[in-house]
Amino acid sequence: MNGEKMIFACKRVASPVAYCALSIKRGTRHEPAQYNGMAHLMEHMLFKGTEKRSSNSINNVLEREGGELNAYTTKEEIVLCATVLREDLPKAVDLLAELAFTSTFPQKELTKELDVVYDEIISYKDSPAESIYDHFETLLFKGHPLEKAILGEKRTLRKIDSNLLKEFLAANFIPSNMVFTVVGNIEEAAFQKLVQKSVNKYCRTSLQDGSSRSVEAIPNRELDSDPGYASEDRKIASEGCSSLKIGTPFQMEFTKRNHQAHCIIGTSAYSYSDGTRRIALALVTNILGGPASTSRLNNVLREKHALVYNIEANFTPYSDTGVFSIYFGCDKSLISKCRELVYKELEKIVTVPLTERELKNAKKQFLGQLFISQDNAESQCLAMGKSIMVYGKMFPFEQTRKQIEQLTAEDLLSVAQEVLTKERLSELVYR
Numbered sequence: 015m016n017g018e019k020m021i022f023a024c025k026r027v028a029s030p031v032a033y034c035a036l037s038i039k040r041g042t043r044h045e046p047a048q049y050n051g052m053a054h055l056m057e058h059m060l061f062k063g064t065e066k067r068s069s070n071s072i073n074n075v076l077e078r079e080g081g082e083l084n085a086y087t088t089k090e091e092i093v094l095c096a097t098v099l100r101e102d103l104p105k106a107v108d109l110l111a112e113l114a115f116t117s118t119f120p121q122k123e124l125t126k127e128l129d130v131v132y133d134e135i136i137s138y139k140d141s142p143a144e145s146i147y148d149h150f151e152t153l154l155f156k157g158h159p160l161e162k163a164i165l166g167e168k169r170t171l172r173k174i175d176s177n178l179l180k181e182f183l184a185a186n187f188i189p190s191n192m193v194f195t196v197v198g199n200i201e202e203a204a205f206q207k208l209v210q211k212s213v214n215k216y217c218r219t220s221l222q223d224g225s226s227r228s229v230e231a232i233p234n235r236e237l238d239s240d241p242g243y244a245s246e247d248r249k250i251a252s253e254g255c256s257s258l259k260i261g262t263p264f265q266m267e268f269t270k271r272n273h274q275a276h277c278i279i280g281t282s283a284y285s286y287s288d289g290t291r292r293i294a295l296a297l298v299t300n301i302l303g304g305p306a307s308t309s310r311l312n313n314v315l316r317e318k319h320a321l322v323y324n325i326e327a328n329f330t331p332y333s334d335t336g337v338f339s340i341y342f343g344c345d346k347s348l349i350s351k352c353r354e355l356v357y358k359e360l361e362k363i364v365t366v367p368l369t370e371r372e373l374k375n376a377k378k379q380f381l382g383q384l385f386i387s388q389d390n391a392e393s394q395c396l397a398m399g400k401s402i403m404v405y406g407k408m409f410p411f412e413q414t415r416k417q418i419e420q421l422t423a424e425d426l427l428s429v430a431q432e433v434l435t436k437e438r439l440s441e442l443v444y445r
Contacts, residue, residue: 018228018229020193020232021193021232022234023233023399023402024202026201026202027198030100032099033096033097033196033197034106034107034197035396035399036095036114036194038186038187039091040053040090040186041053041164043090043162044159049174050162050166051167052178053087054164056092059179060094061085062123063117063120076096079099079102079105080099081106082096089162089332100199100200103198111212111215115218119179120176138165146444147278150280150337153440154262154280154282155335189229193402194213195398195399197395257336258432260334263281263439264440267445268442274345274346275346277342277349278442279353279360279441280340280440281434282335286333286404290421294421294425295338298429300327302340303328304379311326315352315356321352322348324341327340328340328341338434342356363434368427373426388411
């Protein structure tokens with residue numbers, strides 16, 4: 015794809031509320047290491063002034079209509095999103111495009127916002143149950159672009175000025191890196207016109223001879239015949255070693271002034287491109303420590319032994335690898351007992367295949383959770399953008415259901431043995 019095309023996706027629902035999002039395929043991993051935290055800082059600064067609006071004016075555009083404007087940053091994307099009444103959708107689409115293409119990053123506002131981000135970092139460090147996840151990935155992915163923390167550090171953030179943010183915006187916030195999505199009561203053709211009008215209003219793409227060319231909004235379904243889309247992610251996934259060979263195992267412990275001990279046990283895992291194995295690992299993760307109180311780890315450590323209040327397993331895929339983790343917090347005197355029980359459950363999932371009944375129940379529960387999570391229009395809107403950025407298309411839920419239902423006990427045992435063997439596991443403890 016060239017730089018004058020932007021992908022959009024529209025799902026029509028009968029609702030007076032519309033959800034729209036502009037997803038940019040640029041996040042923490044794409045920022046220069048010496049400016050760690052730039053992507054997240056940019057997300058903040060997008061709201062601090064454009065070529066025609068002040069920060070106060072930006073906030074008023076949708077909020078005075080009862081709408082909401084928000085954004086977030088991950089290691090691989092920045093997302094701007096808005097929730098509005100259906101009749102205010104044109105304003106929302108126009109504002110998101112304005113923020114993405116004409117933000118000015120006033121130095122005075124940047125100086126103030128840096129203090130806000132510094133405070134956010136301090137607040138995060140005061141929550142070990144959250145900060146331990148970033149610390150774990152920093153250690154696991156040392157030397158890899160994913161090692162960088164999303165919030166960055168004060169020493170790297172203080173190097174960033176308005177000009178650096180403008181350069182990052184110009185190089186990365188281009189139509190071919192973006193996806194516009196909406197879930198609301200609007201037809202695809204009407205949404206296409208909104209996107210095309212707003213993007214062309216603010217995005218100025220230039221040719222070598224100095225002339226300009228308009229941006230064309232392309233429906234996501236037309237990507238099936240375009241092998242170039244998402245080619246960067248495919249290139250990342252194919253370079254070098256496999257997703258499981260990224261990351262070096264470690265065992266580390268840090269003394270903290272906490273009342274509670276915190277522990278993560280985990281390893282590198284499958285990437286988005288790992289297909290059936292990725293889905294199988296997601297199911298294994300749910301069996302071990304999903305949100306249900308009947309998950310194995312919750313049942314053993316909380317219900318049976320009353321050792322923890324919270325224990326959970328998570329699997330997060332990235333473009334070229336992923337991370338599997340088990341987190342728990344407990345009394346400092348109980349850390350050894352908890353770890354022992356966690357490793358016993360991991361040994362069981364690696365060596366003992368599920369019975370037919372266990373597999374059936376696990377699939378039913380997992381599918382139910384997925385259905386419920388997708389019964390939210392905002393979640394659907396964000397998921398649409400993510401899917402298109404990663405795969406170049408949206409997958410019908412029925413396709414995902416079929417993939418889950420086709421998994422066998424042998425499939426789950428195989429991925430558990432490939433990912434969760436003890437020699438692959440790393441451990442980080444805050445004591």
